[in-house]
Amino acid sequence: MQRRDFNEYKKNLGNKAAEFVKSGMVIGLGTGSTVYYFVEALGKKVAKEKLDIVGITTSNKTKEHASSLNIPLKSLDEVDSIDLTIDGADEVSNDFHGIKGGGGALLFEKLVASNSKKTVWIIEDSKRVKALGKYPLPVEVVKYGSEKLFQKLEKRGYKPTWRLTDSGNNFLTDDDNYIIDLHLRRISSPHEFSRELIGLVGVVEHGLFLDTVDTVIVGSKGEIEIIDTQVGKN
Numbered sequence: 001m002q003r004r005d006f007n008e009y010k011k012n013l014g015n016k017a018a019e020f021v022k023s024g025m026v027i028g029l030g031t032g033s034t035v036y037y038f039v040e041a042l043g044k045k046v047a048k049e050k051l052d053i054v055g056i057t058t059s060n061k062t063k064e065h066a067s068s069l070n071i072p073l074k075s076l077d078e079v080d081s082i083d084l085t086i087d088g089a090d091e092v093s094n095d096f097h098g099i100k101g102g103g104g105a106l107l108f109e110k111l112v113a114s115n116s117k118k119t120v121w122i123i124e125d126s127k128r129v130k131a132l133g134k135y136p137l138p139v140e141v142v143k144y145g146s147e148k149l150f151q152k153l154e155k156r157g158y159k160p161t162w163r164l165t166d167s168g169n170n171f172l173t174d175d176d177n178y179i180i181d182l183h184l185r186r187i188s189s190p191h192e193f194s195r196e197l198i199g200l201v202g203v204v205e206h207g208l209f210l211d212t213v214d215t216v217i218v219g220s221k222g223e224i225e226i227i228d229t230q231v232g233k234n
């Protein structure tokens with residue numbers, strides 16, 4: 001598929017997601033190239049309809065983008081809860097678990113999602129999979145001792161790689177941590193694996209988003225499908 005078509009998909013997804021936003025809401029603003037179009041659409045909607053909303057961002061990048069469009073923003077600790085979060089995802093399984101963090105924003109995204117009454121993901125159809133794991137699983141780790149942690153993950157057969165910048169330095173998250181990507185191919189028991197990763201000292205968070213999403217908006221061949229996942233919040 002051509003890049004232009006991809007961007008068209010993302011634009012349609014962003015516009016559709018903006019329809020979910022109503023005046024008076026506190027809105028979680030995800031991160032990524034698909035959410036970019038949602039933020040664009042939201043900015044237009046705020047200006048045109050004089051919507052009274054507050055956005056809670058999940059990355060510095062989204063914060064800059066939303067501010068440039070005059071979307072009113074607050075930090076997570078300044079609000080009681082979030083009514084609705086719109087975010088992207090890297091992979092979504094048939095049972096609606098996801099891998100996120102391709103852009104490195106997993107920690108703040110998970111904080112925002114776990115404080116949201118409703119979470120919506122906007123994805124292209126190609127991101128739907130039977131089982132998670134083909135997409136590298138990001139693990140955010142503190143810098144200190146991270147080489148030891150890397151070796152531990154290697155010994156367990158999880159095929160870790162350091163997330164690097166184009167200039168070859170360690171990628172730094174907005175919270176100033178490193179990311180190790182795990183190349184697993186298939187995660188057969190995501191809940192068990194989530195507990196295992198979180199149990200490792202030095203792991204701050206990982207990109208498995210389990211039992212999180214209420215609605216998935218999928219873009220395929222110019223069509224948009226809205227799937228209510230019926231996933232109960234934990």
Ligand SMILES: O=C[C@H](O)[C@H](O)[C@H](O)COP(=O)(O)O
Nearest residue numbers: 032033088101102103104105
């Ligand atoms: O850290 C980044 C986020 O989890 C993104 O939501 C995810 O990587 C999907 O991004 P995109 O819409 O650019 O594919």
